[in-house]
Amino acid sequence: MNITKALASFDALWSPRIVATVNDYDIRVTKVKGEHLWHSHPETDEFFMVVEGELDIALRDRTVHLGPGDVFVVPRGVEHKPSSAHGAQILLVEPSGTSTVGDPLEEVPDHVDATTGHALRLP
Amino acid sequence: MNITKALASFDALWSPRIVATVNDYDIRVTKVKGEHLWHSHPETDEFFMVVEGELDIALRDRTVHLGPGDVFVVPRGVEHKPSSAHGAQILLVEPSGTSTVGDPLEEVPDHVDATTGHALRLP
Numbered sequence: 001m002n003i004t005k006a007l008a009s010f011d012a013l014w015s016p017r018i019v020a021t022v023n024d025y026d027i028r029v030t031k032v033k034g035e036h037l038w039h040s041h042p043e044t045d046e047f048f049m050v051v052e053g054e055l056d057i058a059l060r061d062r063t064v065h066l067g068p069g070d071v072f073v074v075p076r077g078v079e080h081k082p083s084s085a086h087g088a089q090i091l092l093v094e095p096s097g098t099s100t101v102g103d104p105l106e107e108v109p110d111h112v113d114a115t116t117g118h119a120l121r122l123p
Numbered sequence: 124m125n126i127t128k129a130l131a132s133f134d135a136l137w138s139p140r141i142v143a144t145v146n147d148y149d150i151r152v153t154k155v156k157g158e159h160l161w162h163s164h165p166e167t168d169e170f171f172m173v174v175e176g177e178l179d180i181a182l183r184d185r186t187v188h189l190g191p192g193d194v195f196v197v198p199r200g201v202e203h204k205p206s207s208a209h210g211a212q213i214l215l216v217e218p219s220g221t222s223t224v225g226d227p228l229e230e231v232p233d234h235v236d237a238t239t240g241h242a243l244r245l246p
Contacts, residue, residue, distance in 0.1 A: 002193050002194070003172070004192045020195075022169070022170040022216050022217070027170060045144075045146050047145040047150060069125045069127045070124065071142055073144070076146070
């Protein structure tokens, strides 16, 4: 499994694919562009690594700007809203079964996939 | 935290640095060259992603060859021996406290650091 090939295998935004599982954790990849929504994960930390592009993670008191190779952990329970003006490709590490929208603090917009991650379907 | 900068901050081989923790899991980066040793982790899976270079992971019945962006999970209890003829930079995901040598099946050579991961010391 190659993460570049995995990311090339789908176009959907804000819709993670599971590339590997490690015990009861998922390694997911996702493409993003535009805005996600304010939410938190009351039960778990969430790890972000930018593979390509730039990602902003708004917290209530600041916004974290991430570029390629940058990593950031949103601690459990911390309200956050990811966004990317020009698009990004991201690797995530979080427990299997974690929802993309966690505990949502606003209505989930149509362009955001509320999911616990999809299986990859490589050509 | 940037994984390229993290990897540039140390030279030691087979001696992982912890770049982030996600609940009770570590995200580690490590530089490797030459041979590690046959070992297993009876308690946990181990996730490898190659950031740069090429890594071989010998299993008892085959050898997995990994290049940049390739990911592989060694299942818990599976005997394996990583090696890299020309050197590689790697990202690892495994539970905090997991030893680099796990349950060693041969004497730990002097060039391998038996550790649960070191803190990063960025300049």
